[in-house]
Amino acid sequence: MNWTAIIIAGAVMGALAIVFAIILGVADKKFAVEIDARVPQITECLGGANCGACGYAGCAALAEAIVRGDVAPNACPASKGEKIKRISELMGVEASAQTPAVARLICTGDCETAAVRYQYDGVPNCRIANGLAGGPKKCTWACLGMGDCIRDCKFGAITMGENGLPQFNSAKCTGCGACAKQCPRGAIALVPTSAKVLILCRNDDAGKEAKDNCKNACIGCRRCEKSCPAGAITLVGKHCVIDQDKCIGCLECSKQCPMGCIITL
Numbered sequence: 001m002n003w004t005a006i007i008i009a010g011a012v013m014g015a016l017a018i019v020f021a022i023i024l025g026v027a028d029k030k031f032a033v034e035i036d037a038r039v040p041q042i043t044e045c046l047g048g049a050n051c052g053a054c055g056y057a058g059c060a061a062l063a064e065a066i067v068r069g070d071v072a073p074n075a076c077p078a079s080k081g082e083k084i085k086r087i088s089e090l091m092g093v094e095a096s097a098q099t100p101a102v103a104r105l106i107c108t109g110d111c112e113t114a115a116v117r118y119q120y121d122g123v124p125n126c127r128i129a130n131g132l133a134g135g136p137k138k139c140t141w142a143c144l145g146m147g148d149c150i151r152d153c154k155f156g157a158i159t160m161g162e163n164g165l166p167q168f169n170s171a172k173c174t175g176c177g178a179c180a181k182q183c184p185r186g187a188i189a190l191v192p193t194s195a196k197v198l199i200l201c202r203n204d205d206a207g208k209e210a211k212d213n214c215k216n217a218c219i220g221c222r223r224c225e226k227s228c229p230a231g232a233i234t235l236v237g238k239h240c241v242i243d244q245d246k247c248i249g250c251l252e253c254s255k256q257c258p259m260g261c262i263i264t265l
Contacts, residue, residue: 038090039063045087047078049154053176066091077101077190078155078174101190102173103149103157103180108200108261109142110163113215130184139213141203143187149179196249197242199224201261204237216261224253224262 042063050058054075056065065071066087073087073095080100088095120129120136126148129135135144145164157172158179170193180188191198201218203210210217218239225233225240232246233253242253254262 036064036067038067041090042066042087045079045083046076047154047174047176049078049176051078051154051176051178053077053178053181077176080174100193101175102170102193103168103175103177103188104191104198105143105166105168105187106189106198106200106202107141107143107165107185107187108216109137109139109214110161110165111145112163114139114142115213126182127184135185137213139203139205139210139217141185141187141201142214143183143185148182148184149188152178152182154178192244195244195247195265197247197251197254197262197264199233199240199242199262201239201259203239206238210238211259216259218261219259221258223256223258227252227256 039060040063043059046059046062047053048059052058054062054071054077056062059076062071062076066073066075073091073093074084079087085095115138116136117133117138118136120132122128122132124146126144126146129144129146134140135142137144143165145160145166147160147166149166150158150160154176155172155174157169157174158166159169161167175190177190180186180190186202199218201214201216203214203217205213205217207219207221210219220235220238220240222235222240225235229250229252230246230248232243232248233240234243251264254264
């Protein structure tokens with residue numbers, strides 16, 4: 001065994017290791033990207049679930065965008081009150097008012113009130129079911145109840161009710177909007193926490209067809225619109241919608257609705 005050759009080889013490898021370590025150390029300092037100290041501080045004030053509701057890959061990415069000035073301090077739907085105030089302070093700007101909102105199901109078409117087109121026995125996925133002959137429920141605006149929104153909620157604010165429709169826990173909901181974005185029927189909406197009345201139907205079928213498809217469907221009779229003293233309700237297409245900014249909470253519309261699709265909150 002040639003010990004001299006082994007020693008020389010070891011010395012060469014050791015020297016090369018030292019040289020490469022020095023090169024890497026210099027490169028690390030030369031090409032290092034400076035991170036603004038505000039980024040981790042702002043990240044702590046965000047939702048923390050990396051839900052993507054803000055349009056960015058995660059909370060850290062949004063924090064960087066806020067620091068760059070690309071978006072406002074209140075860009076995170078899950079951040080409220082003091083957290084937005086803290087972010088604004090870090091950015092040296094005045095805190096912008098943001099109306100708190102929570103997710104609501106705009107549908108009452110449960111397993112007893114909504115008529116079905118066929119029995120669905122496939123994968124429990126709303127998008128897949130919706131793509132098969134228009135979905136199992138006859139009303140094409142009805143919640144399919146497969147639970148996609150439950151799986152997408154990072155805050156555990158949604159559970160499945162015994163009636164086959166998702167139930168929303170307003171105390172846990174952050175208003176991030178992730179559930180509303182994934183719903184293929186558009187049956188979930190963000191509603192201001194100050195809302196007093198909600199119309200739980202978005203169908204645009206004619207009165208008789210709407211009623212045949214769901215016992216609680218809005219039939220566009222306009223009784224709610226005519227009874228509203230604040231002019232907060234209007235007929236859009238074939239269903240009524242309410243302007244929450246105009247609503248005075250008199251609840252007269254819910255008393256007049258013959259279909260029971262207007263509820264008080």
